[in-house]
Amino acid sequence: MIRNFLFHRVNPKRDALWDPMDVSLFDKCVKHISNKYETILFEELAFSDNINTANRYATIMFDDGFKDNMEYAIPILEKYRCKASFYVVTDCIDKNIPTWTFILEFLFQFSENEDLILDFEFLLPELRIKKLVGKEAKLNYVKKLKPFLKKLSDHERDKVINCITASFSDVELPRIMMNWDDLKEIQNAGHYIGSHTLSHQMLGTMSNSTEIKNELLGSGNRIKEMLGYFPLTISYPVGSYNETTKKIAQETGYKIGLAVKQNIFNPQKDDMFEIPRIELYNESWFKTKLRISNTLENIKSLIRYR
Numbered sequence: 601m602i603r604n605f606l607f608h609r610v611n612p613k614r615d616a617l618w619d620p621m622d623v624s625l626f627d628k629c630v631k632h633i634s635n636k637y638e639t640i641l642f643e644e645l646a647f648s649d650n651i652n653t654a655n656r657y658a659t660i661m662f663d664d665g666f667k668d669n670m671e672y673a674i675p676i677l678e679k680y681r682c683k684a685s686f687y688v689v690t691d692c693i694d695k696n697i698p699t700w701t702f703i704l705e706f707l708f709q710f711s712e713n714e715d716l717i718l719d720f721e722f723l724l725p726e727l728r729i730k731k732l733v734g735k736e737a738k739l740n741y742v743k744k745l746k747p748f749l750k751k752l753s754d755h756e757r758d759k760v761i762n763c764i765t766a767s768f769s770d771v772e773l774p775r776i777m778m779n780w781d782d783l784k785e786i787q788n789a790g791h792y793i794g795s796h797t798l799s800h801q802m803l804g805t806m807s808n809s810t811e812i813k814n815e816l817l818g819s820g821n822r823i824k825e826m827l828g829y830f831p832l833t834i835s836y837p838v839g840s841y842n843e844t845t846k847k848i849a850q851e852t853g854y855k856i857g858l859a860v861k862q863n864i865f866n867p868q869k870d871d872m873f874e875i876p877r878i879e880l881y882n883e884s885w886f887k888t889k890l891r892i893s894n895t896l897e898n899i900k901s902l903i904r905y906r
């Protein structure tokens with residue numbers, strides 16, 4: 601059995617909307633995981649003939665490619681002699697701009713503009729607006745908008761995002777992504793770099809297979825060009841995928857597809873294109889420990905099926 605642990609940002613700075621994991625909590629996590637489990641790279645484990653099924657394995661993974669992974673997470677991984685896999689959005693690396701999911705919340709937090717006309721028919725009536733006055737109104741609005749955006753088709757979502765980016769153009773985006781030199785350094789230190797698509801599109805909401813193929817192949821080829829190999833792994837952004845995604849991922853040359861599900865992976869049974877990962881957040885150590893041992897999910901399912 602393999603527990604795959606998923607992280608995003610690790611940073612001492614706090615964020616009102618998407619809070620990164622605090623550095624000390626990350627240290628505790630890696631210490632605990634490496635004590636309790638045999639920690640290994642997923643890409644090594646997945647194709648190894650010597651998996652001892654009685655062993656308890658764990659892997660450590662990062663999505664998106666934030667620079668703080670390099671600054672804060674890598675030294676801690678080294679301290680506990682752990683290797684990790686980093687799944688990067690290649691357009692974000694090339695342009696040094698964050699993922700749209702990050703930008704969305706960042707703009708609502710830091711723009712001074714109040715005029716924002718979002719009047720699309722596909723939006724819920726309460727999400728159709730002309731103006732947002734004050735920081736609190738903006739934060740409350742984006743908290744409702746973000747989960748709804750994830751349910752839209754990619755084209756509808758793009759329309760909303762483009763509108764927001766144009767209205768909140770007073771904000772300068774932070775330069776917080778890793779670059780190819782950082783990734784080469786990480787690769788040379790024995791970690792793995794895989795794909796998290798070209799532009800962080802939610803693959804399961806896309807209907808045009810040429811566009812899906814472009815997201816998958818484009819980023820895989822870019823990694824090949826910059827790091828010398830076509831990646832084994834595609835990590836689906838926002839955990840969004842469907843049967844078409846899985847099929848195209850396989851056709852474009854990937855061997856592993858990573859989802860986000862709070863389950864333990866069973867290599868004998870589970871689909872290689874639907875591998876579960878347990879996401880860890882900036883929460884109390886008590887809650888984090890429950891997530892690591894999967895106790896929290898077990899408790900939730902007991903409550904659900906009672």
Ligand SMILES: [Zn+2]
Nearest residue numbers: 663664837838
């Ligand atoms: Zn992501």
